[in-house]
Amino acid sequence: MEQPDRLIQGMAGTGDFRIIAAQTTLTVETAREILDLAPVAADALGRALTGSLLLARLLNKDARNQYVTLRFDGDGPLGTMIAEGTVAGGARGYVANPVPPDPSLKVGQAIGRGMLTVVRGMLPAGKPYTSQVTLTGSGVAQELTRYLMRSEQIASAVLLGVMNRRDGVAAAGGIVIQAFPHTEEAAIAAVEKRIREAPPLSTLLEKLPIEDVVAQVLRGMDYKQIDSSFDVPLEYRCSCSRERALAPLVLFSREELQEMIDEGGSEVKCEFCGRRYTFSREDLLTLTATHEA
Template sequence: MGDYIVRVLAQEAGVRGLACVTTGVAREATRRHNASPAATAALSHGLTAAALMGALLKTNQRVAIKVESVGPLRKLVVESDSAGNLRGYVSNPNVALAPPIGPGEIPIVIGDQGLLTVVKDLRLKDLYEGVVPLQSGKLDVDLTYYLMHSEQVPSLVEIGAPIDVNGMLRVAGGLLLQTLPGSDVNPLAELAERLDDLPQIGELFSNGETPESVLAAIFGAVDYAIVERRELQFQCACSWERTRQGLKLLGPAEIRTMLVEDEAVVDCHFCHERYVFNREALETILEELEHAQNDAAESL
């Protein structure tokens, strides 16, 4: 079974629900970043949070979640677009903590003091940005707090990415319940109680439950409809050309320094793809920059 997210709507109750499995995405990220079991757990939580937030976007919009804290992980950055393309990295992929690692250990890895920042590119003139202080270092609890206090939408997030005694990620996944604008919060509270009675989401998925069956268990007799089912994948937006444009922004002096070394090697933070710029490629960049400078001087 590949990774996917399901979005449901309980129109009458005024609640939307999302549930996703992200095991494949999390494993791909772990492999690319050569992450320790503890860093894998945190990165998997982050990617799942990004998948949930990404599913709330409209077409071509993007969201980034950044956690900066005092914990050994230091920094976590994850991104999603509206099409379910996920990527992310952590500052310290070598955090050491003996497995098994469950929800209780996540604050030890992430740290409980710091900031959670959500940046959205909604295709408007300015980026939307919301920041809240970390409440617990449990990413799902902190994201719930962010949605309640920064976006002011009563919500509930639960994420699971259990690491077994051998240090392997068993599954990754999560869910998000949210009151629709203008709706009463009581139905959400009732769903939250039902969720409380269920095992942790990581346990549910480990035991063979699916996003659909988890949502069915939570919504129970509440009338709802599945409105979307979308595949999720680890997919970085980087490319040789984008990296080249990034190098150009450094300016001619920086490119001349690189030419002394005969080549420039750029590693993508998010996916560890390596882009090599040889002498010829660097000379082309330098020519383009010098032309642009001459054109600017002539137009003065």
Template sequence: MADYIVRATAADNQIRAFAATTKELVEHARSIHNTSPVATAALGRLLTAGSMMGSMMKGESDMLTLQIQCNGPIEGLTVTADSKANVKGYVNNPNVMLPPNSQGKLDVGKALDLGVLSVIKDMGLKEPYVGQTHLVSGEIAEDLTYYFATSEQVPSAVALGVLMNKDNTVKQAGGFIIQLMPFADEAVISRLEEKIKEITSITSMLDADMTPEMILEQVLGEFGVEIMERIDTKYSCNCSKERVEKAIISIGKKDIKEMIDDNKPIEVNCHFCNTNYVFEVDELKQLLKKSR
């Protein structure tokens, strides 16, 4: 089944909700980055959040970046998404290995440990919007819940999950973001809080092969869920040799000349999709002519 997101409202528009299934894109990320199980879980959660948060943006060319800088052994993660829910990302240390936590689950919290979550929204203005919060648990969903409450003043419930097969491929991945609108009345707020507490875990829902629609029905059914839109989401990197050429030109004549003087081809790696671009010395000479 192709990955997708559903956007919904409930309780007469007092609640807005997004739910996603992201197994294919998380497995694609695992395969290109060769991530360990705990790194796959961490990156998969952030990619899932990025795809949903990207789809919340309105402008055609709006871009979202989720960045975690942390002092745990994973050393940090970066995910970017556009408003069409195309998403890509990487972890700084894809090989991190840790024993399971006390519940026998992949210990994402320990892999991240203390750190900062940055949410950067580039909406074509002079300066991008940057919101930052400290990691509250390192489990990513709780950290984003805290971010929405403190930086955007939007009471939210975020759930993100990645389930692995015994051969370390991705079995299931997905999640939801449920948000209260500013005009939500007290009865809706308190009932939703109760309902969220009743949810055992997103992973158990994913393990039961529940679709995004079924997940939202289970959580918000009593509030009258209305599915507004279904959005395809996928792992997509827009790097190209032309873009890398522009990046090399931008570093300036002096550095390009030093590369040429080394008389060896250079190799530039894209962090997001692990593609290597090789530039021969003659190509570097052409780029030198174009640089300032």
């Protein structure tokens, strides 16, 4: 029986490191199904979704409803890729070209070089905080590590993994190991050595639950998981609604709206979850009325 996706937290090295880890297998498999992702797209977006959930928790400054949006605008074949995660454990994503022509590309190449925009804010409103770093084409974990260092001054190691099998996503997850300002160089060097020597994360995730994966990666580092009552259940969840789907239609001109009315209505599809919202002639007529006002 597959265990539900969850985020866990812990400490290592007698208070030198904060650990946040997530098992996201079902979340990423759901994304693959909804968005019809090719393996490399599932790999890239799976890592990004996991990263957004980990960062939402890592950057949480007592904002219980914080979200983190990662927008990858790279020159690779996937095109724009968006992953959004919340502290509450919901994640959703989007890939412009979910089936790139060359299936043999690595994630870093599939995303390419360009710009990573990180937005964090609070739902439903609140002023979002935005920052950008260049994308180097080195892979999602490396890009996020650089973002954390440059924009948040957080020294960390980010490990992400997705294991694709013929019938879908077999395992996905990630770990963030955050060093504190007081953490000594020797302790950081020891963690870096452990990470280098550990098997690839995706391989571990396929065999073991996330609790055991973290314990294995940090073996000998005095790792302790925080009480599991603090675990956060994770799932693919979209926050779209009929009202929000209707909002962009206001931007259409009267003539364009009239055309939709003549055709008997309009349908808007959510890019994140595929849900379809249909708007009748009457709904659209209300919009043209706002144009006249």
